[in-house]
Amino acid sequence: MADDLSELVQRCLAGEPDAQRNFVDQFQQRVFALCYRMLGHRQDAEDAAQESLARAVRHLGRWQSDRPLDPWVLAIAANRCRTALEKRSRRPVTAESLPEPACLDSRTGSELAEELQRAVDQLRPNYRETFILFYQQELSCEEIGQMLGAPDGTIKTWLHRARKELAELLRQRGITPEQNDELHTVARTTRGAD
Amino acid sequence: MNCIQWRERLAERIEQRLPGPPGFAEHAATCGDDHCRQALADAALLEALLPDWRNAVPTVDLTERVLADLAATPPRPKAIVARGVAGAGQKLWLTAAAGVIIAAGVGLLSPERPGTQPTTAAVPSPGDAAGSAVTDRSGLAAAPSPHEIGRRYLAWVEGPGTLVADAVGVVLPTGASRAASESRSAWSSDLMQRLEPAQRGISEALLLLEEQLPAAMHPAT
Numbered sequence: 001m002a003d004d005l006s007e008l009v010q011r012c013l014a015g016e017p018d019a020q021r022n023f024v025d026q027f028q029q030r031v032f033a034l035c036y037r038m039l040g041h042r043q044d045a046e047d048a049a050q051e052s053l054a055r056a057v058r059h060l061g062r063w064q065s066d067r068p069l070d071p072w073v074l075a076i077a078a079n080r081c082r083t084a085l086e087k088r089s090r091r092p093v094t095a096e097s098l099p100e101p102a103c104l105d106s107r108t109g110s111e112l113a114e115e116l117q118r119a120v121d122q123l124r125p126n127y128r129e130t131f132i133l134f135y136q137q138e139l140s141c142e143e144i145g146q147m148l149g150a151p152d153g154t155i156k157t158w159l160h161r162a163r164k165e166l167a168e169l170l171r172q173r174g175i176t177p178e179q180n181d182e183l184h185t186v187a188r189t190t191r192g193a194d
Numbered sequence: 195m196n197c198i199q200w201r202e203r204l205a206e207r208i209e210q211r212l213p214g215p216p217g218f219a220e221h222a223a224t225c226g227d228d229h230c231r232q233a234l235a236d237a238a239l240l241e242a243l244l245p246d247w248r249n250a251v252p253t254v255d256l257t258e259r260v261l262a263d264l265a266a267t268p269p270r271p272k273a274i275v276a277r278g279v280a281g282a283g284q285k286l287w288l289t290a291a292a293g294v295i296i297a298a299g300v301g302l303l304s305p306e307r308p309g310t311q312p313t314t315a316a317v318p319s320p321g322d323a324a325g326s327a328v329t330d331r332s333g334l335a336a337a338p339s340p341h342e343i344g345r346r347y348l349a350w351v352e353g354p355g356t357l358v359a360d361a362v363g364v365v366l367p368t369g370a371s372r373a374a375s376e377s378r379s380a381w382s383s384d385l386m387q388r389l390e391p392a393q394r395g396i397s398e399a400l401l402l403l404e405e406q407l408p409a410a411m412h413p414a415t
Binding site: 017020021024025028029032033036037042045046049050051053054057058109110112113115116117120135136138141156159160163164166167170171175176 | 205208209211235236237239240242243244245246247248249250251252253254256257259260261263264267
């Protein structure tokens, strides 16, 4: 797999359009997902993902082949998202109210995912990025530490605090495993698996 | 295994994406410690929400957009050249901002203004009657000394000047990346907005100053 990627990168560097297409195909889903969860806005995420992927292809020559490619590509996207968030923070803030919590029984999976996203958006940047990289990109704490330039132990602390804050924010929105059938099922499954 | 050890193992299990050993969750139900129950409930809550949250699919064909972007954009310009341009712009704005402040200060402090009052104001002496007006040779009411006026002017100008410097430092992006380039195209309007308080501050200081100037020093005279 690593050899395949190295070969793909070499072909991209040689300017082969097919190789560039393969490269983008291979990473677009993950890069978009990262941007979407960091920015919380679909169109902004698509723009950021496009720019990140184009930038990655242009700068493939800077990738060190003895290191994994995925975190390198994702780091480009994360940087792009940070820039976008910084710009956004300088814009005038508009009043944006949270939707009323819906009846728990009526919440669909996507509604619950949006609730989680709203909570993720409220985390401080380090926690948010760590949470997204760990749970959505499924990177290890070590890989996240390399990406963010922080020690392994710090990443674990950030992850722990992110989880704790998220759970608290979700509880404030009325979402608890005991009260929701779907969650309850999963909680039982979790217990059953133990 | 006590409660602290159990919670540490739960954290390890989460960090390593490992299932707990058999009977692991039972501890939270039997130990009576709220922290353990809460930790397990938090884990279950997030695990329930994560599968739907992870799904995120773009609605547009990013591959075509990226390839079009790559085809349309020539190789990025040399970073050194781009940085040079940014540096020149930065210097220009800094110079302009500093120039405005210095011009305002120098203009106000200049003794060569029309209708200037005598440069030597009378200094109250111990022999003057208390409460009597202090007058100079021309009989005009004595104004603060030029040094005092200068000190006040500088104090008024210092605030807006700091604002200008902060605004310039915050707004100007660095680097030659495309993002930075885009950012540079927007920063000038952003800068103007940030300079507005400074400009207002200078105007207010000038108005205040003119109000307080002795009639003989007033620019209109």
